[in-house]
Amino acid sequence: MKYLILMQINPTVLEQLTPEQSKLVQDGHEAFMAHIKERGEFVGTQALADPSQSKVVRSVAGTPQTSDGPFAEAKEFLGGFYLVDVEDEARVLELARMIPDTSIDGLAVEVRPVMFSDLGDS
Amino acid sequence: MSRGPAVGEDLLRDLAPQVLARLVRTYGTGQFDVCEDAVQDALLAAHRQWPADPPSDPLAWLVTTARRRYVDRVRADSRRRDREVREAFLAEPLSTAPAGAEPGADIGPSPADDSLLLLQLCCHPALARPAQVALTLRAVAGLTTAQIANVHQLPETTVAQRITRAKRRLAELGGDLPRPRDAAERLSPVLDVLYAMLTEAHHTTSGTPARDTDLAAEAIHLARLLRQALPADPEVAGLLALMLLTASRGPARQADDGALVPLDEQDRSRWDQALVREGVALVEATVPGAAPGPYLLQACVAALHAEAADTASTDWSEILALYGVLEVVTGRQNPTITLNRIVAEAQVRGDGPALDSLADLERAHPGLPRLDAVRAHLLERQGRTTEAADAYRRAARATRNLAEQQYLQRRLRALVTGSR
Numbered sequence: 163m164k165y166l167i168l169m170q171i172n173p174t175v176l177e178q179l180t181p182e183q184s185k186l187v188q189d190g191h192e193a194f195m196a197h198i199k200e201r202g203e204f205v206g207t208q209a210l211a212d213p214s215q216s217k218v219v220r221s222v223a224g225t226p227q228t229s230d231g232p233f234a235e236a237k238e239f240l241g242g243f244y245l246v247d248v249e250d251e252a253r254v255l256e257l258a259r260m261i262p263d264t265s266i267d268g269l270a271v272e273v274r275p276v277m278f279s280d281l282g283d284s
Numbered sequence: 285m286s287r288g289p290a291v292g293e294d295l296l297r298d299l300a301p302q303v304l305a306r307l308v309r310t311y312g313t314g315q316f317d318v319c320e321d322a323v324q325d326a327l328l329a330a331h332r333q334w335p336a337d338p339p340s341d342p343l344a345w346l347v348t349t350a351r352r353r354y355v356d357r358v359r360a361d362s363r364r365r366d367r368e369v370r371e372a373f374l375a376e377p378l379s380t381a382p383a384g385a386e387p388g389a390d391i392g393p394s395p396a397d398d399s400l401l402l403l404q405l406c407c408h409p410a411l412a413r414p415a416q417v418a419l420t421l422r423a424v425a426g427l428t429t430a431q432i433a434n435v436h437q438l439p440e441t442t443v444a445q446r447i448t449r450a451k452r453r454l455a456e457l458g459g460d461l462p463r464p465r466d467a468a469e470r471l472s473p474v475l476d477v478l479y480a481m482l483t484e485a486h487h488t489t490s491g492t493p494a495r496d497t498d499l500a501a502e503a504i505h506l507a508r509l510l511r512q513a514l515p516a517d518p519e520v521a522g523l524l525a526l527m528l529l530t531a532s533r534g535p536a537r538q539a540d541d542g543a544l545v546p547l548d549e550q551d552r553s554r555w556d557q558a559l560v561r562e563g564v565a566l567v568e569a570t571v572p573g574a575a576p577g578p579y580l581l582q583a584c585v586a587a588l589h590a591e592a593a594d595t596a597s598t599d600w601s602e603i604l605a606l607y608g609v610l611e612v613v614t615g616r617q618n619p620t621i622t623l624n625r626i627v628a629e630a631q632v633r634g635d636g637p638a639l640d641s642l643a644d645l646e647r648a649h650p651g652l653p654r655l656d657a658v659r660a661h662l663l664e665r666q667g668r669t670t671e672a673a674d675a676y677r678r679a680a681r682a683t684r685n686l687a688e689q690q691y692l693q694r695r696l697r698a699l700v701t702g703s704r
Contacts, residue, residue: 163684164437202415202446205438247438249412277686279437 164205164247164276165254167261171241173212175268183266190262198246198257205281209242238270245276291334295342296327297426301509303346304423305398307354313405314455315354317448318361320423322354329353399424400513403506404470406450407477410457415450416477417484422447424509425502435485435499471514475523475579478507482527486537500531518570522580525566529586532559543694544687548595560590581610585624600631619649627658635662656682657692664699673699 179187198204216231244261248254254273263269300323307319326349330342339345406420421427421435429447433440485500507524514520536550567580567587574580585606592598607625614621622645630638642659646652660675673696680692 199441199445200449202418202442202444202449204442204445247414247436247442249414253412275684277684277689281437281439 163250163254164245164279165251166274166276167244167246167254167258168272168274169241169243169261169263170238170270170272172238172268174237175266179266187262187266190260194244194257194260194262197260198244203246203248203253203257205245205247207242207244210240213239251275291331292342296330299343299346300327300426301402301424302343302398303350305402306347307350308402308405309398310351311354312458314458316451316454318354318357319350320451322350322357325353325357326350397513399509400474403474403510405454407474408454408457409473411450411453413477413480415446415453416473417481418443418446419450420477420481420506421502425506427502435502471517471519474510475519478503478510479523479527479579481506482530486530500527500534503527504531518574519577519579521566521570522577522583525563525570525583526579526586528559528563528566529583529590532556532563532590538687542687544691546691547589552592552594555590563587564590576609576613578610578614581606581613595631598631600628604628604632619645619652620654623652623655623658630662635666638662639666651682653682653684654679657688660692660695664695669699 195204195207213231213236217228218231219226219228221227244257246254246257248257251273258264258271258273261271264271303326304319304323307322308316311319323346326346329349330346334342402424403420406423407416411419418432418436421432422429427435429444430440432447433443436443481503482500485498485503504524504527507520507527511517511520511524532555533547533550535556536552536554537545539545563583564587567583570580571584585603588599588603588606604625607621607628610621611618611625616622623642626638626641626645629641639659639662642655642662646655649655656675656679660672660679663672663675676692676696676699680689680696683689683692
């Protein structure tokens with residue numbers, strides 16, 4: 163079963179991390195990736211740029227129009243994700259707890275099942 | 285690459301697990317990796333040599349060649365060299381006569397048994413289900429890592445890691461292939477893995493384009509191998525029959541636009557009649573005198589559906605009774621069976637009593653998949669439109685299957701707008 167682990171970032175929290183915490187987060191992510199790769203559970207991961215860099219395309223009176231992202235002022239935003247393929251939900255929650263963000267107050271990850279995949283390799 | 289008359293791809297694929305099993309039995313599960321490489325070498329050699337010089341006994345040829353390749357490979361590994369080479373030479377017959385051509389201790393069980401033992405090794409309970417499936421597809425079904433990655437929509441590296449890890453885990457567990465006499469006792473994980481493959485095949489193909497490697501077909505192929513090894517086991521026959529009958533509905537399960545078509549709306553003339561006949565015949569040949577196990581009982585249900593012209597003429601009383609037995613056999617541990625029993629109950633005793641049973645089931649298993657979908661159908665049939673719409677909405681949100689979600693949303697729209 164595939165799950166998307168979404169990393170909800172709070173920039174204020176990130177800015178206030180001590181250098182030690184910061185290193186812990188970085189090392190934790192590296193260790194996490196090594197772990198899920200070794201286990202054969204890794205499908206992919208992407209880190210996303212700051213929401214100030216995003217554009218929004220939406221329909222206005224039936225016509226697509228482009229504007230700057232409306233979410234720049236949001237407290238939390240999607241910072242990136244891991245896509246994993248695991249045996250069951252218990253396992254993906256176990257993985258989520260291994261992500262360093264989940265041991266820092268103010269940060270969180272969201273875990274959601276994937277219903278459809280096309281990784282474009284077939 | 286090689287052209288002209290093929291070297292019997294099917295033959296090589298059937299023989300590969302038997303050759304692998306023989307090597308693993310000789311050299312131990314700790315050598316699974318090396319054995320597998322040696323078998324690949326032998327298959328490659330067969331490709332090269334057989335067109336010009338076909339062997340009289342292909343299996344024996346492959347076993348002998350794979351053993352030599354194993355020795356070559358082990359020889360190259362200086363750390364283990366001495367012990368392994370000695371063992372390998374001791375295990376290899378000194379004569380040039382093909383191994384397997386003469387009866388003896390080295391020959392061991394029949395080819396079918398070899399496939400069974402390899403299946404059991406790959407379905408070892410200490411491995412996680414995805415690892416069991418990947419290893420089985422690789423070692424027993426003979427799929428490449430790329431093909432396995434394709435059926436699961438995973439990167440090839442992920443599947444490769446999964447297989448490597450599984451093999452390492454087997455090596456850690458140590459020991460050898462299970463002995464034939466233990467076979468029947470260690471069967472249940474194998475049956476469950478094969479059935480999980482079929483279920484997964486349906487799950488991944490629903491609403492998505494067909495893949496060039498068909499997981500359902502592989503699962504059935506493996507179930508046939510298993511039945512060759514254990515022709516008298518009623519659960520093996522039951523599993524194969526259940527798979528054939530389930531697969532027979534394939535063409536009718538999906539509408540042209542990819543949408544899911546539920547059983548009661550399926551055009552049964554589109555069911556694959558050859559598969560239906562084979563499945564029903566298997567059930568009929570197996571049931572008399574057999575102890576009722578979960579797979580045989582489910583196959584009986586599937587056979588009753590297959591024999592009916594439509595939902596109305598289906599023998600629901602018999603299906604209800606079968607689900608009752610199934611609940612007892614599985615120790616009432618499986619709420620999905622109870623849910624299916626309630627579907628049959630609705631046909632026999634009416635929607636009202638079935639809705640009461642659903643409420644009981646939900647108290648015991650809140651959040652049970654498909655429960656709201658069944659409830660929605662029953663409520664809709666009773667004309668309780670608002671409640672039915674709520675149930676469809678909940679069911680559509682709860683499902684993790686895209687085709688099922690689209691189907692439920694379609695029913696919801698039809699109900700709300702009064703159109704079909």
